[in-house]
Amino acid sequence: MKGAALKLVMVGKRFNGKAGPTEALRDINLQISEGEFVTIVGPSGCGKSTLLNIVAGLETPTTGWVEMDGRRIHGPGADRIVVFQDGAVFPWLDVQGNIQFGLRVAGVPRSQREARVDEYIRMVQLEKFAHARIHELSGGMRQRVALARALVLRPSVLLMDEPFAALDVQIREEMQSVVQDLWLRSKTTTLFVTHDVREAAVLGGRIVVLSHRPGTVSAVLTNNAPRPRTLETPEVVEQIRRSNEILKAEVQWSNQPKIQL
Amino acid sequence: MMRGREPGSLARFRHLVPMVLVAVAFVGIWELIVRLQIWPRYLFPSPVDVASSLYDLWTQAVLLRAIGATLARLGVGFLISLVLGAILAFLMVHFQTFGKGIQPYVLGLQTFPSIAWVPLALIWFGFSEAALLFVTIIGSLFAVTVSFADALRTVPPVYLKAARNMGSDGMDLILRVTVPAALPHLISAAKIGWSFAWRSLIGAEVIFATVGLGFLVNQGRDALLLPQVMGMMVVILLVGVLVDRGIFSRTQEWASRRRGLLPSG
Numbered sequence: 001m002k003g004a005a006l007k008l009v010m011v012g013k014r015f016n017g018k019a020g021p022t023e024a025l026r027d028i029n030l031q032i033s034e035g036e037f038v039t040i041v042g043p044s045g046c047g048k049s050t051l052l053n054i055v056a057g058l059e060t061p062t063t064g065w066v067e068m069d070g071r072r073i074h075g076p077g078a079d080r081i082v083v084f085q086d087g088a089v090f091p092w093l094d095v096q097g098n099i100q101f102g103l104r105v106a107g108v109p110r111s112q113r114e115a116r117v118d119e120y121i122r123m124v125q126l127e128k129f130a131h132a133r134i135h136e137l138s139g140g141m142r143q144r145v146a147l148a149r150a151l152v153l154r155p156s157v158l159l160m161d162e163p164f165a166a167l168d169v170q171i172r173e174e175m176q177s178v179v180q181d182l183w184l185r186s187k188t189t190t191l192f193v194t195h196d197v198r199e200a201a202v203l204g205g206r207i208v209v210l211s212h213r214p215g216t217v218s219a220v221l222t223n224n225a226p227r228p229r230t231l232e233t234p235e236v237v238e239q240i241r242r243s244n245e246i247l248k249a250e251v252q253w254s255n256q257p258k259i260q261l
Numbered sequence: 262m263m264r265g266r267e268p269g270s271l272a273r274f275r276h277l278v279p280m281v282l283v284a285v286a287f288v289g290i291w292e293l294i295v296r297l298q299i300w301p302r303y304l305f306p307s308p309v310d311v312a313s314s315l316y317d318l319w320t321q322a323v324l325l326r327a328i329g330a331t332l333a334r335l336g337v338g339f340l341i342s343l344v345l346g347a348i349l350a351f352l353m354v355h356f357q358t359f360g361k362g363i364q365p366y367v368l369g370l371q372t373f374p375s376i377a378w379v380p381l382a383l384i385w386f387g388f389s390e391a392a393l394l395f396v397t398i399i400g401s402l403f404a405v406t407v408s409f410a411d412a413l414r415t416v417p418p419v420y421l422k423a424a425r426n427m428g429s430d431g432m433d434l435i436l437r438v439t440v441p442a443a444l445p446h447l448i449s450a451a452k453i454g455w456s457f458a459w460r461s462l463i464g465a466e467v468i469f470a471t472v473g474l475g476f477l478v479n480q481g482r483d484a485l486l487l488p489q490v491m492g493m494m495v496v497i498l499l500v501g502v503l504v505d506r507g508i509f510s511r512t513q514e515w516a517s518r519r520r521g522l523l524p525s526g
Contacts, residue, residue, distance in 0.1 A: 088417075101424070
């Protein structure tokens with residue numbers, strides 16, 4: 001399992017909604033090295049989920065393109081797996097069935113499939129719940145399933161779309177440390193979208209701050225706090241302060257009346 | 262769920278008591294009216310007359326053959342209706358312009374009384390099995406299509422997104438995600454469809470079949486055998502309830518329970 005490098009070149013996205021066209025993203029340029037953990041933080045409505053969907057190939061950019069290891073991406077692929085906010089784990093399958101879904105699609109033979117599924121069930125500590133149905137699990141456990149379902153495919157890039165936004169604070173912090181541990185072990189290139197600055201600072205090796213609509217990159221902060229980190233790590237605390245300042249300035253600026261040209 | 266101390270005990274049937282009481286009261290009042298002799302017996306037979314007529318039909322093996330014939334037609338017709346309805350519904354949901362164009366017609370035809378198809382069926386197919394099947398199919402197809410399409414639209418897009426992201430598409434996506442995701446709704450849709458098929462078929466049988474439950478009702482009318490008319494109505498009611506409860510409600514409950522949409526028992 002080896003991460004891939006990502007390059008976003010002048011990525012922009014417009015939607016033609018009922019209220020006329022809206023520009024969600026403008027001129028996003030980003031280079032992400034293999035094995036990097038990058039968090040993207042921004043106010044709601046800044047197009048950060050759209051950006052992730054574009055990298056996943058689930059949406060096409062109106063301008064620009066995305067390269068993975070130097071090749072342009074076209075459409076979705078199991079090399080770039082998304083973990084969605086509500087997990088999108090399938091309620092008609094049990095935990096095991098969910099985790100092996102992608103392997104079955106890929107045609108991995110049964111014998112190999114079972115061993116790999118077991119490995120990842122252990123990794124997210126759901127051994128006792130392998131045959132539990134999704135409605136029997138808590139929100140945090142569901143996200144563990146979603147995480148295992150993504151990682152079992154050994155993607156080159158892991159894309160996380162506010163995966164813990166709907167969880168309680170304690171569970172969220174626990175899940176952050178789960179993600180951090182898994183990343184330390186696998187070094188999968190990870191793009192993690194969140195609106196929570198604290199989460200961005202705990203997890204990200206770099207923090208990309210997006211501006212309000214249209215989303216543009218307003219800052220890229222390097223975060224060298226030693227890992228494993230927690231919210232109490234001094235460097236993380238400092239990083240949260242800096243990110244917050246930028247976001248605050250961003251929000252203030254976007255709330256000012258714009259001069260019509 | 263409440264349960265008796267032992268699974269085989271009579272407590273299991275306790276919830277049926279009110280229903281049985283109503284039936285007993287109904288038959289009692291019926292018998293009472295008959296004894297008042299307001300109408301002649303041949304126009305208003307007693308419950309005992311009805312029961313003995315059914316017993317005769319049973320011992321002559323007419324009843325069982327009729328049930329078999331009707332259920333066979335229903336099975337074939339409903340199955341064809343399900344397949345055609347599933348294809349139409351899928352096309353409607355998948356190709357939105359097609360869906361928008363055809364939706365008003367399908368909705369309109371759903372309200373069209375199936376009996377009104379009978380003259381057309383008779384001209385096209387004559388007094389035949391094909392005509393009966395045609396009415397059964399056309400009488401349920403639009404209801405099946407509408408409710409299948411509704412069921413497919415309940416599938417949360419994020420499931421499809423996640424599955425496509427993991428490499429699933431085309432038929433694989435339909436069979437592995439769309440259908441299981443919509444399953445509880447699809448079963449409800451099939452249940453609606455079957456009730457349409459059942460009514461259409463019995464209606465058509467009353468008008469022009471030569472064997473079957475509906476035919477026996479009409480035969481009773483021809484011979485002015487009211488015990489047979491009423492008895493066959495009871496049989497039709499019972500068969501309908503049994504299929505509805507026994508097959509559809511059970512599958513519905515099973516599918517919902519598996520998904521945690523019902524408290525598990």
